[in-house]
Amino acid sequence: xxxxxxxxxxxxxxxxxxxxxxxxxxxxxxxxxxxxxxxxxxxxxxxxxxxxxxxxxxxxxxxxxxxxxxxxxxxxxxxxxxxxxxxxxxxxxxxxxxxxxxxxxxxxxxxxxxxxxxxxxxxxxxxxxxxxxxxxxxxxxxxxxxxxxxxxxxxxxxxxxxxxxxxxxxxxxxxxxxxxxxxxxxxxxxxxxxxxxxxxxxxxxxxxxxxxxxxxxxxxxxxxxxxxxxxxxxxxxxxxxxxxxxxxxxxxxxxxxxxxxxxxxxxxxxxxxxxxxxxxxxxxxxxxxxxxxxxxxxxxxxxxxxxxxxxxxxxxxxxxxxxxxxxxxxxxxxxxxxxxxxxxxxxxxxxxxxxxxxxxxxxxxxxxxxxxxxxxxxxxxxxxxxxxxxx
Numbered sequence: 180x181x182x183x184x185x186x187x188x189x190x191x192x193x194x195x196x197x198x199x200x201x202x203x204x205x206x207x208x209x210x211x212x213x214x215x216x217x218x219x220x221x222x223x224x225x226x227x228x229x230x231x232x233x234x235x236x237x238x239x240x241x242x243x244x245x246x247x248x249x250x251x252x253x254x255x256x257x258x259x260x261x262x263x264x265x266x267x268x269x270x271x272x273x274x275x276x277x278x279x280x281x282x283x284x285x286x287x288x289x290x291x292x293x294x295x296x297x298x299x300x301x302x303x304x305x306x307x308x309x310x311x312x313x314x315x316x317x318x319x320x321x322x323x324x325x326x327x328x329x330x331x332x333x334x335x336x337x338x339x340x341x342x343x344x345x346x347x348x349x350x351x352x353x354x355x356x357x358x359x360x361x362x363x364x365x366x367x368x369x370x371x372x373x374x375x376x377x378x379x380x381x382x383x384x385x386x387x388x389x390x391x392x393x394x395x396x397x398x399x400x401x402x403x404x405x406x407x408x409x410x411x412x413x414x415x416x417x418x419x420x421x422x423x424x425x426x427x428x429x430x431x432x433x434x435x436x437x438x439x440x441x442x443x444x445x446x447x448x449x450x451x452x453x454x455x456x457x458x459x460x461x462x463x464x465x466x467x468x469x470x471x472x473x474x475x476x477x478x479x480x481x482x483x484x485x486x487x488x489x490x491x492x493x494x495x496x497x498x499x500x501x502x503x504x505x506x507x508x509x510x511x512x513x514x515x516x517x518x519x520x521x522x523x524x525x526x527x528x529x530x531x532x533x534x535x536x537x538x539x540x541x542x543x544x545x546x547x548x549x550x551x552x553x554x555x556x557x558x559x560x561x562x563x564x565x566x567x568x569x570x
Contacts, residue, residue, distance in 0.1 A: 195322065261277050305449070395490055466479040
């Protein structure tokens with residue numbers, strides 16, 4: 180991989196590790212430390228995700244307009260300001276304001292990171308995006324463990340630790356400008372070559388696959404919301420539920436050699452890879468619907484971990500392929516917004532279904548949601564095929 184990609188991987192690892200200090204503990208902090216109900220906590224997290232959607236779109240626009248380095252630095256600086264304020268004032272309602280700000284600024288960063296990978300290593304295909312995805316999951320595996328250790332000393336230290344990680348990320352990101360110059364990568368030049376987005380066919384294809392991506396994330400998010408509550412109802416300790424996420428991160432990192440032969444065999448066949456991933460998702464939620472012990476949930480987590488390895492790196496790779504020249508940030512911003520929108524809707528949809536029909540029926544209905552995702556994943560390139568026939 181080019182040096183650019185390696186530095187993006189390191190930056191993503193530090194970024195995600197810092198974020199992972201906070202997100203697993205948000206609900207606990209809001210409920211137990213700030214005395215807010217779980218419903219209020221859900222609304223706060225929804226505000227954070229909604230701000231992330233806006234940040235994704237703005238981040239993609241800024242990438243194409245002023246370049247990836249400047250877009251990333253803007254997102255990092257705003258996040259650092261938000262974390263400084265959160266470290267000083269993390270009571271109610273300040274926590275809501277600053278958490279929403281951090282969701283917005285974090286959203287600015289991600290599209291540029293993905294767009295830079297696609298441009299820096301276009302011949303890498305899904306490999307560059309898979310490397311970024313691995314860095315994210317390694318951060319998710321490490322962050323909560325470190326956060327748990329820090330929280331045992333003092334919960335207030337979590338905010339300062341998150342701030343320190345983002346300061347480190349800031350200094351890593353400074354090197355992106357130098358590498359950009361050495362690799363002759365200048366996004367503003369690409370913008371001048373791209374001009375206005377005259378060709379809408381690729382955009383229609385992106386929106387179609389985005390719907391499937393949103394549905395997959397909507398279902399996946401249940402692991403952090405309804406399923407976490409369900410495990411508590413079954414008497415499974417919180418420590419064992421937290422262990423599921425450590426297993427998830429470790430499987431994604433160390434399970435790559437297991438799926439590598441399949442990925443090589445299906446090189447370039449992105450639809451087949453996504454169908455395999457959806458199959459794992461469906462199998463996981465079928466197992467969850469019968470789960471009553473930690474071992475069953477562990478089995479379901481292992482299954483869905485393999486599923487996400489096939490889906491989550493592929494969709495950004497497709498977005499990069501679909502992007503017209505000079506619109507990489509715009510396309511990555513849109514596809515990241517679909518994912519964030521799925522994470523925003525997931526807790527609401529899952530909660531309503533669980534309250535209305537019960538957990539088992541909810542799991543079955545979510546399987547049907549996954550089956551609906553098959554259509555956009557299979558049909559996203561129809562606009563492209565129609566254009567080819569016309570031409």
